[in-house]
Amino acid sequence: MTEPQTNTLRGEGISLSFGGIKVLKDLDVEFRAGEITGLIGPNGAGKTSLFNCLTGAYTPQKGNIGYAGNSLNGLPPSMRAAKGIVRSFQHVALCPDLTVRENVMIGVARNHHSGWLNAFLPLPRGQREWAAMAQDANRALADLGLAEMGDLMPDALPPGMQRLVEIARAIVGNPSVLLLDEPAAGLNNSETSDLMAVLRELASNDLVLVVVEHDMDLVMSICDRIYVLNFGELVADGTPKEVRENPNVVRIYLGSDDD
Amino acid sequence: MSDTFGQRPANASETSMLKQLTSGSLPTLALIIALAFLPAMLGGSWTFTMGLCFANSIGVLAVSLLVRYGGEVSIGHTFFTALGAYSVGVLDAKYGLSLFASLPLALLLGVAFGVIFAWPSRNLSGIYLAVTTLALALAVPEIINNLGGITGGYEGLYVSTPIVSFLEMSMQRYYFALLMLVVATYLVARLRKSRQGMLLLLAKTHSAAADAFGTRRVWARISIMGISGGIGALCGATLAFSGSTVSPGGFTFSQAIFLLVGSVVGFYGLSLPRVLLGGAFVTLVPHLLSASGAWIPVFYGIALLSMILIGHHLPRIRKAMKLRKEAG
Numbered sequence: 001m002t003e004p005q006t007n008t009l010r011g012e013g014i015s016l017s018f019g020g021i022k023v024l025k026d027l028d029v030e031f032r033a034g035e036i037t038g039l040i041g042p043n044g045a046g047k048t049s050l051f052n053c054l055t056g057a058y059t060p061q062k063g064n065i066g067y068a069g070n071s072l073n074g075l076p077p078s079m080r081a082a083k084g085i086v087r088s089f090q091h092v093a094l095c096p097d098l099t100v101r102e103n104v105m106i107g108v109a110r111n112h113h114s115g116w117l118n119a120f121l122p123l124p125r126g127q128r129e130w131a132a133m134a135q136d137a138n139r140a141l142a143d144l145g146l147a148e149m150g151d152l153m154p155d156a157l158p159p160g161m162q163r164l165v166e167i168a169r170a171i172v173g174n175p176s177v178l179l180l181d182e183p184a185a186g187l188n189n190s191e192t193s194d195l196m197a198v199l200r201e202l203a204s205n206d207l208v209l210v211v212v213e214h215d216m217d218l219v220m221s222i223c224d225r226i227y228v229l230n231f232g233e234l235v236a237d238g239t240p241k242e243v244r245e246n247p248n249v250v251r252i253y254l255g256s257d258d259d
Numbered sequence: 260m261s262d263t264f265g266q267r268p269a270n271a272s273e274t275s276m277l278k279q280l281t282s283g284s285l286p287t288l289a290l291i292i293a294l295a296f297l298p299a300m301l302g303g304s305w306t307f308t309m310g311l312c313f314a315n316s317i318g319v320l321a322v323s324l325l326v327r328y329g330g331e332v333s334i335g336h337t338f339f340t341a342l343g344a345y346s347v348g349v350l351d352a353k354y355g356l357s358l359f360a361s362l363p364l365a366l367l368l369g370v371a372f373g374v375i376f377a378w379p380s381r382n383l384s385g386i387y388l389a390v391t392t393l394a395l396a397l398a399v400p401e402i403i404n405n406l407g408g409i410t411g412g413y414e415g416l417y418v419s420t421p422i423v424s425f426l427e428m429s430m431q432r433y434y435f436a437l438l439m440l441v442v443a444t445y446l447v448a449r450l451r452k453s454r455q456g457m458l459l460l461l462a463k464t465h466s467a468a469a470d471a472f473g474t475r476r477v478w479a480r481i482s483i484m485g486i487s488g489g490i491g492a493l494c495g496a497t498l499a500f501s502g503s504t505v506s507p508g509g510f511t512f513s514q515a516i517f518l519l520v521g522s523v524v525g526f527y528g529l530s531l532p533r534v535l536l537g538g539a540f541v542t543l544v545p546h547l548l549s550a551s552g553a554w555i556p557v558f559y560g561i562a563l564l565s566m567i568l569i570g571h572h573l574p575r576i577r578k579a580m581k582l583r584k585e586a587g
Contacts, residue, residue, distance in 0.1 A: 095464045096464060097463075106457055106461055109458060109474075116455065119454070121449065122449065
């Protein structure tokens with residue numbers, strides 16, 4: 001790895017393949033704290049696969065992944081989560097057996113450590129823990145305009161709101177790295193605007209925020225830097241203006257004259 | 260950010276939880292009170308049978324818990340019930356120790372063997388795990404018979420040491436089983452409102468999401484098998500005390516299947532009424548059919564099918580009745 005920047009999530013030379021299919025090809029990426037980084041590309045470009053490598057769900061055949069100067073290679077997803085690296089999913093992954101509030105409480109559970117006795121008996125520590133998690137969840141839900149939805153079950157919400165609940169679950173635990181996979185999918189214009197406001201506020205100095213998104217208006221308006229992938233390769237990177245004017249990107253999204 | 264940031268009452272979830280508990284617990288409380296007075300209305304043999312029914316309900320709870328929190332089916336829980344039962348039987352018959360000593364041992368062994376079983380089978384699921392538990396069930400009677408010096412072999416052991424001196428033994432057998440059932444369902448209800456319970460449920464439905472939020476699937480599997488094994492052992496300990504005898508015939512493969520049947524009849528419910536329904540089906544239906552001779556399996560099958568069909572169609576029937584009432 002080259003000289004690390006503080007609180008930067010880096011991937012160097014990441015290659016991933018399934019059987020003979022190369023999903024990611026020697027990718028170098030750097031996601032900085034305090035910035036919103038967009039990850040765009042057509043379907044099958046490898047965006048979610050890159051997320052899976054960063055969070056430890058997939059183990060790349062080649063390359064290094066590090067955060068804040070420390071290697072993450074070989075760490076399972078649960079240990080990366082313990083370091084504050086969290087994500088949302090392309091397909092909403094809420095638990096149907098839990099209420100909306102409880103689903104969000106999951107996001108902060110890793111910060112609590114009461115033992116099994118507290119799970120079975122009404123002991124003060126367990127009750128304090130539950131109340132604190134509920135309070136944090138309520139705050140995150142309120143941030144996303146879902147304050148009144150806490151007692152509902154997830155399947156009572158439309159898909160767009162379910163996605164917001166998932167984002168609330170991701171942000172509630174004050175993550176150091178937040179990877180959002182298509183956070184605006186299924187949201188209406190108003191919900192998307194609220195989401196953009198929340199993301200802008202989240203992009204504090206301490207947070208590495210990466211967004212995979214097909215909504216180009218959202219990406220171009222909130223991202224400080226954008227990576228463009230196509231067939232597992234890095235096609236372009238830079239500011240939204242640079243990316244928008246990049247001929248390779250234009251070709252990928254609009255097609256060339258030869259196509 | 261929303262203007263409502265932080266304005267929601269901190270204890271909102273506690274209030275809603277209280278509501279949920281209150282709404283669900285009043286009928287349950289009435290049921291417990293009714294069961295507490297039941298011996299005054301029943302004869303001796305029915306009091307004895309109800310004690311066994313409560314014990315089997317705990318076994319149904321153990322199996323249902325594994326389904327609801329682990330997403331897995333066990334057809335070998337008699338392994339854990341045997342552990343609990345023989346903990347009580349051996350300490351009672353060989354050393355004259357009461358449940359005060361044997362019950363903690365039973366729980367400890369149930370949890371420990373649940374964990375020991377879960378570790379090598381941690382990557383198995385569905386039918387593969389079910390078949391693995393089948394191996395446990397098939398092994399149990401043979402293990403018991405081969406350890407005849409300790410377990411009493413085919414003849415089994417007689418459990419006779421009372422817990423308290425002021426209550427008739429038959430009443431102790433009944434009320435101990437009722438108490439254990441109430442305690443077990445209460446503890447499981449508490450689990451639902453705990454951090455660990457939430458994480459187990461997420462790991463069951465979305466293991467990748469659980470992983471991404473710091474919960475390892477292996478931890479979830481081992482934890483739920485340990486808890487379920489412990490409750491299974493509690494079932495066995497209760498069966499031993501309330502049934503007064505412990506013998507290999509009580510821990511056959513058929514018994515393991517009956518526990519699963521009870522769990523299905525209770526629709527994998529974890530509340531006292533639901534597990535009691537399952538336990539009653541396992542215990543009382545064969546008792547009621549005992550005069551039917553060779554037709555017992557046929558009638559039992561019909562009863563089982565009827566219960567499942569009623570349970571399956573009940574929501575639709577209720578909905579239709581509600582609509583008819585509104586239209587009328």
